[in-house]
Amino acid sequence: MEEDPGKSGGGGGAEGIINLKPNSSIPISYHPSFGPHKDLLLLEVDEKLLPTILHQRVTVRGDSDEEAVLCTSSTTYAIKFVGNSNSIFLIPPFENSEFTVENGEKGEAAQVLKLASGNMELVEISPKLGKLKSLLMENPYKSEEDSMDPMEEEDLERGKMGLYTWEDLVGKVQASDEELRAELKALSAVEINGYWRVVDDKYMDVVLSMVLHNSVLFGWNLNSLNEDEILSVLESDGFSSRVVLHILEVYGNKLDMDVDMEGKCVWRLDERRVCVHFAKGVLKEGKMKMDRFMEEWVQKIPARMCANFEMLEGEVLVEKLGVETWVRAFSVSSLPLTPADRFAALFRERQKWEMRDLHPYIRDLRVPGVSAEGLLLKYTRRTQPTPGAELIFSAR
Numbered sequence: 189m190e191e192d193p194g195k196s197g198g199g200g201g202a203e204g205i206i207n208l209k210p211n212s213s214i215p216i217s218y219h220p221s222f223g224p225h226k227d228l229l230l231l232e233v234d235e236k237l238l239p240t241i242l243h244q245r246v247t248v249r250g251d252s253d254e255e256a257v258l259c260t261s262s263t264t265y266a267i268k269f270v271g272n273s274n275s276i277f278l279i280p281p282f283e284n285s286e287f288t289v290e291n292g293e294k295g296e297a298a299q300v301l302k303l304a305s306g307n308m309e310l311v312e313i314s315p316k317l318g319k320l321k322s323l324l325m326e327n328p329y330k331s332e333e334d335s336m337d338p339m340e341e342e343d344l345e346r347g348k349m350g351l352y353t354w355e356d357l358v359g360k361v362q363a364s365d366e367e368l369r370a371e372l373k374a375l376s377a378v379e380i381n382g383y384w385r386v387v388d389d390k391y392m393d394v395v396l397s398m399v400l401h402n403s404v405l406f407g408w409n410l411n412s413l414n415e416d417e418i419l420s421v422l423e424s425d426g427f428s429s430r431v432v433l434h435i436l437e438v439y440g441n442k443l444d445m446d447v448d449m450e451g452k453c454v455w456r457l458d459e460r461r462v463c464v465h466f467a468k469g470v471l472k473e474g475k476m477k478m479d480r481f482m483e484e485w486v487q488k489i490p491a492r493m494c495a496n497f498e499m500l501e502g503e504v505l506v507e508k509l510g511v512e513t514w515v516r517a518f519s520v521s522s523l524p525l526t527p528a529d530r531f532a533a534l535f536r537e538r539q540k541w542e543m544r545d546l547h548p549y550i551r552d553l554r555v556p557g558v559s560a561e562g563l564l565l566k567y568t569r570r571t572q573p574t575p576g577a578e579l580i581f582s583a584r
Contacts, residue, residue, distance in 0.1 A: 219299035230307035249362050262366040265310040276304040312556040315363030317371045318525050326350030329385040334428050351383040378434040395435045400490050415453035460499045463489050467500055475516040502548035520549050527553050531567040535583040542578045
């Protein structure tokens, strides 16, 4: 038996609907402001995400020509519209209208402000970071900037051509803050005078070479570099302290404070990162025979470091041409970030890949809810020439 609508309890408006008891009902009527109200949208969210949204710890990001995404501090979500065949009534809180039933008794009806044809839902996606690299490459930091006079620096500051602050990047790149910072680190970007920049490759090579040259000149231990001493020497040579610190961050690891160093900051150069840097330099001219490449590479790296070809996974490709082996630069960092574009680029490079060669170029791909095996099934076709042989992957 239904309860009297006027006695169903629970307060007015939406509260009254939410607190209706089982098998009870309440009449509805049009709100005086009933209409399309295109500025009101329903959003369905997971209960775990609700506190984050209610406490305004989310942002909607995207340029006017992009589909908007919603970002928490660490995750990016696509916003999808889901149609509904049933009518969804939007009822504002604490607003009921009075009505009279047939027996003359007074009652209250919930007032409907809008009829919604569906709602928005959130789907976790990979951040859309492809734009970030192109933005940073508009104006890479070059050696000329270290020798600018104050007037030129003021001109650069006023122009801001191709320069982006953190706030600028947040407004342009569809990614959460955490994902954006991780990609800036992956691109070896650095904040200089309030703007995020990538340092020109040639200048990176110059500054790193100066650190290594001075390590020989002053007898510095590459496993225990005194930050203050390095900055003092390179600043006297005209290099920016921020760029020198950036070189240490890119090619080294900061160590815990050493008691023997009296609390001074100490760095250790990372052997692999330094060796990969010089391998890329050797291969800038193009494809080389393996023997010649190894000879030149070993000559380039510091004497106290040991080059190992396995260091170059994801950085070079090896090809057999007759009896000779050739090597050429092919870095995973140059490839697109989205899986579809990544696999398309890989199969433009080679029609067929063995898994041992393919893996270094896809292991960084992350798609929520999809495993690495799932990506391979979606974008590749696999064959096995003979039982026990290496799997061969080609474009699907």
